[in-house]
Amino acid sequence: MNSRIGHGYDSHRLVEGRKLILGGVEIPFEKGLMGHSDADVLCHAITDALIGALGLGDIGMHFPDTDPAWKGADSIYLLGKIVEKVSDMGLKVGWLDATVLAEQPRIASYINRMKERLSSTGIPQGRINIKAKTAEGMGPVGRSEGMAAYAVCLLDVIPLN
Ligand code: MG
Numbered sequence: 423m424n425s426r427i428g429h430g431y432d433s434h435r436l437v438e439g440r441k442l443i444l445g446g447v448e449i450p451f452e453k454g455l456m457g458h459s460d461a462d463v464l465c466h467a468i469t470d471a472l473i474g475a476l477g478l479g480d481i482g483m484h485f486p487d488t489d490p491a492w493k494g495a496d497s498i499y500l501l502g503k504i505v506e507k508v509s510d511m512g513l514k515v516g517w518l519d520a521t522v523l524a525e526q527p528r529i530a531s532y533i534n535r536m537k538e539r540l541s542s543t544g545i546p547q548g549r550i551n552i553k554a555k556t557a558e559g560m561g562p563v564g565r566s567e568g569m570a571a572y573a574v575c576l577l578d579v580i581p582l583n
Contacts, residue, residue: 445536
């Protein structure tokens with residue numbers, strides 16, 4: 423097997439009194455995502471895609487929300503722990519593609535900064551693609567009750583010399 427594929431999905435509610443963190447970037451907005459950690463929905467979807475490709479279950483098994491250690495946790499740090507596991511298992515990120523669903527604020531102008539922050543975990547910046555979409559006013563995301571994110575990744579086996 424030369425490659426593995428992984429898929430991740432996450433969603434969080436939008437509430438008042440929280441910072442909005444997406445892809446490790448703080449975005450000015452009147453509300454933020456609710457969660458045990460910093461609730462970075464994009465990081466969580468990407469982390470779950472990597473965990474899926476590793477065959478290691480899901481993000482909740484690695485960073486349980488019942489564990490006080492992860493309260494308010496920086497999700498870039500959690501992602502970095504999983505990227506370490508990727509290389510420990512002799513793999514590297516071949517490609518990562520993610521979609522954030524958010525009705526507001528418009529986040530397209532923050533995507534390059536998100537890619538920079540995500541690459542600080544060791545994923546090469548040139549192998550990350552992020553897309554931002556609205557839900558066209560439909561459903562819970564369309565009513566700005568929350569945000570969601572999807573991610574797929576390809577992990578390649580690092581060839582042994
Ligand atoms: Mg989450």
